[in-house]
Amino acid sequence: MIKKLLLTIGLSTTLLMAQTARDIMQKVIDRDDGDKIITNMQMQLIDKAGHKRVRDMKTYSIDIGKDEKKLIFFLSPSDVKNTAFLTYDYNDDEKDDDQWLYLPALNKTKRIPASDKDSSFMGSDFSYFDMTKPNLNDFNFKIIKEAIVKRKWGNEDVWLIEILPKTKAISEETGYLKSVAYVKKENYMITRAKYYLRKAKRVKYMDVKKFQKIDGIDVATITTMTTKKGKRTLHKTVLIQSDVKMNQKSVTEDMFTTRTIEKGI
Amino acid sequence: MFFNSLVKLSIATTMALSISTLNADEFDDDGFGGEEEIKIVKQEAKKPYSLYGNIKTSTSYNTSKNEGISSLKLSTNTHLDYDINDKMKFKSTLNAYIDDKIDIKDDYDIDLNEAYIQMKLTSKIDFTIGRQIVVWGKSDNIRITDNLNPMDLTTPGMTDIKDLRLGRFMSKLDYATSNRWDISTIILHENRYSTMPQSGSEYYIPVQFPNEPSNSIDNSALAISASANLQGSDIAFYALNDWVDNKTYKTNMLGFAYNIVKGSYLFKTEAAYFDNYDSDLEDSKIDALAGIEYTGFTDTTLSFELANKNDQIQYALRATKSYINNTLDLTLLYNVYGKSLDEGGFVRAWADYDINDQFTSSVGYINYLNSKQRNYFDSIEDKDRLFASLAYNF
Numbered sequence: 001m002i003k004k005l006l007l008t009i010g011l012s013t014t015l016l017m018a019q020t021a022r023d024i025m026q027k028v029i030d031r032d033d034g035d036k037i038i039t040n041m042q043m044q045l046i047d048k049a050g051h052k053r054v055r056d057m058k059t060y061s062i063d064i065g066k067d068e069k070k071l072i073f074f075l076s077p078s079d080v081k082n083t084a085f086l087t088y089d090y091n092d093d094e095k096d097d098d099q100w101l102y103l104p105a106l107n108k109t110k111r112i113p114a115s116d117k118d119s120s121f122m123g124s125d126f127s128y129f130d131m132t133k134p135n136l137n138d139f140n141f142k143i144i145k146e147a148i149v150k151r152k153w154g155n156e157d158v159w160l161i162e163i164l165p166k167t168k169a170i171s172e173e174t175g176y177l178k179s180v181a182y183v184k185k186e187n188y189m190i191t192r193a194k195y196y197l198r199k200a201k202r203v204k205y206m207d208v209k210k211f212q213k214i215d216g217i218d219v220a221t222i223t224t225m226t227t228k229k230g231k232r233t234l235h236k237t238v239l240i241q242s243d244v245k246m247n248q249k250s251v252t253e254d255m256f257t258t259r260t261i262e263k264g265i
Numbered sequence: 266m267f268f269n270s271l272v273k274l275s276i277a278t279t280m281a282l283s284i285s286t287l288n289a290d291e292f293d294d295d296g297f298g299g300e301e302e303i304k305i306v307k308q309e310a311k312k313p314y315s316l317y318g319n320i321k322t323s324t325s326y327n328t329s330k331n332e333g334i335s336s337l338k339l340s341t342n343t344h345l346d347y348d349i350n351d352k353m354k355f356k357s358t359l360n361a362y363i364d365d366k367i368d369i370k371d372d373y374d375i376d377l378n379e380a381y382i383q384m385k386l387t388s389k390i391d392f393t394i395g396r397q398i399v400v401w402g403k404s405d406n407i408r409i410t411d412n413l414n415p416m417d418l419t420t421p422g423m424t425d426i427k428d429l430r431l432g433r434f435m436s437k438l439d440y441a442t443s444n445r446w447d448i449s450t451i452i453l454h455e456n457r458y459s460t461m462p463q464s465g466s467e468y469y470i471p472v473q474f475p476n477e478p479s480n481s482i483d484n485s486a487l488a489i490s491a492s493a494n495l496q497g498s499d500i501a502f503y504a505l506n507d508w509v510d511n512k513t514y515k516t517n518m519l520g521f522a523y524n525i526v527k528g529s530y531l532f533k534t535e536a537a538y539f540d541n542y543d544s545d546l547e548d549s550k551i552d553a554l555a556g557i558e559y560t561g562f563t564d565t566t567l568s569f570e571l572a573n574k575n576d577q578i579q580y581a582l583r584a585t586k587s588y589i590n591n592t593l594d595l596t597l598l599y600n601v602y603g604k605s606l607d608e609g610g611f612v613r614a615w616a617d618y619d620i621n622d623q624f625t626s627s628v629g630y631i632n633y634l635n636s637k638q639r640n641y642f643d644s645i646e647d648k649d650r651l652f653a654s655l656a657y658n659f
Contacts, residue, residue: 042305042306042308044306045590047589047590047592051621052306053592053619053621053622054306054622056308075308076308077622077623077658078317078318078319078658078659079319079619079622079625079658081315081317088496095496095497096497096526096528098494098496098497100494105426105427106400106426107398107399107400107430108400110405111403111494111499111524111526111531112560113526113528113529113530113531113558113560114526115528115529115560115561116529116560116561118563119560119563119564119565119587120564120587120590120591122591123587123590123591123592124590125590173529175563192297194296199563203296205296205297205298207297207298209301209303210303222303224303226296226297226298228296231296235590238303240303240305242305254388254389254441257441257445257447257494258447258494259391259439259441259447263383263391264354
């Protein structure tokens with residue numbers, strides 16, 4: 001009888017904790033991350049020998065209700081210049097995101113299946129999945145523990161939340177066996193994350209190196225993503241956002257079309 | 266009552282966890298590394314103009330005849346873009362090459378392949394005038410509706426995709442409707458045919474092609490398209506009145522293209538009706554294509570296209586896999602004609618490697634497949650070759 005009661009309490013506690021983790025992740029998703037944004041973005045791709053490749057981009061984004069539309073224009077280097085990417089990130093779980101890629105070498109816009117989420121985004125350590133908002137219904141969440149991340153600007157109180165794909169198909173689609181998000185209690189931003197890849201026991205470490213408050217909204221302006229196998233670094237990407245402008249009147253919904261990625265702004 | 270107990274238990278558990286972890290910092294040596302100094306790599310300030318492109322040296326070696334190096338080429342693909350103002354842009358592409366090995370009259374070429382002005386007349390209307398490339402259709406390997414620009418066919422299966430389409434002087438008016446449709450009306454002022462292998466080229470066949478019609482107003486071609494990007498699918502309709510490539514008469518084309526995404530699959534279809542297409546054989550024809558693209562494997566794209574074009578079955582299978590953070594791409598393209606795969610074609614396998622942001626290299630092999638039908642591919646079946654290139658991007 002006591003054993004049964006303990007089991008019931010244990011299961012119920014786990015359930016309650018799971019709901020709490022899910023609530024936290026919902027708040028991460030729902031957090032105000034700005035609207036009508038224009039950003040200069042630089043991606044530094046660093047291989048294991050330390051050789052660096054640099055990609056400069058200009059991005060535009062707009063919220064349409066709970067959906068988000070995003071434009072990314074590649075400015076350099078010359079072999080990817082004018083390549084552009086358009087995404088409609090739907091909040092509705094039933095809808096697959098729409099993605100198109102304009103390839104100037106082909107003078108052509110190609111639709112990209114949105115389920116191609118585990119592939120590298122333009123050679124970086126970020127995958128297409130990392131660049132979009134996840135569908136929370138695809139995952140189970142659990143608070144592992146609470147902790148402090150020591151930063152040079154001060155300590156960050158965080159929840160460590162384990163994120164497990166609900167099915168093997170979702171795991172295969174995202175490329176992750178599981179991940180652990182370090183969510184700041186202060187503002188529900190993910191400050192660090194560990195992604196356990198299906199591929200060859202690799203782990204990716206996402207780390208926000210700099211936050212900035214812009215128009216009252218916290219923005220991760222420097223983020224690194226490092227792919228490791230054991231303790232060995234295989235590749236690293238540094239993503240730097242600069243000149244972030246929010247609530248720009250020039251950003252309108254009719255910009256977010258394939259016509260814009262083909263002709264530029 | 267039971268719920269209250271659970272909440273208390275939960276709070277107690279959380280507090281216990283907090284006490285146990287707040288004293289420990291396990292993260293500094295947990296794969297994230299320490300605090301490092303990260304600097305933005307400074308880029309040049311934005312200028313109204315930009316000059317970019319590549320200078321490439323390429324070579325090929327005929328392995329069938331063992332006659333040594335058959336091409337040693339220096340080429341450039343140079344772009345000059347100029348933002349005249351917020352609503353007007355000038356864009357141009359210059360292609361040029363000199364080939365030390367080919368024994369033809371013109372062993373060099375300079376071609377201003379694109380030079381056009383793009384104007385934003387209103388928020389919904391654009392006008393583009395000049396020599397430009399306009400791509401129709403959804404297929405990647407076999408052209409069904411993509412008939413506005415001729416092709417560089419001087420080295421079949423070998424021409425870099427950037428240099429494959431030849432620009433034509435056009436006036437293009439685009440109108441974007443408020444419900445996702447783009448309508449384009451195009452007048453093609455310049456009549457330009459696909460370039461064929463010249464006398465002296467390894468690929469030359471002694472066929473006399475007609476001269477292009479003059480670029481008079483009477484000889485202008487007309488094209489109209491309507492396309493839309495919908496949720497999960499794209500659709501386009503096309504109408505064209507244009508000269509048949511390398512013939513002396515015009516055709517009317519009506520076509521459509523459609524693709525739909527389902528999970529990791531992209532299904533593509535295209536069809537086009539042409540009247541008065543080939544006066545020697547029949548008055549009209551219908552070309553059609555069905556294709557599928559699969560992107561379910563990491564950093565891999567597989568595509569297959571099957572078409573009935575010019576009353577001939579054509580298959581194209583392409584597989585591309587990226588390695589080392591997209592610095593190395595391996596591609597296999599199998600392009601073959603005939604219902605029983607016996608009417609010729611080619612298999613090409615190559616590797617593209619980005620040495621760094623400035624230098625890219627490529628190496629590969631092309632094998633031409635002969636035909637039981639005694640067609641063009643029989644005359645080039647001994648042109649199999651190894652090829653390599655090194656490009657400096659600026």
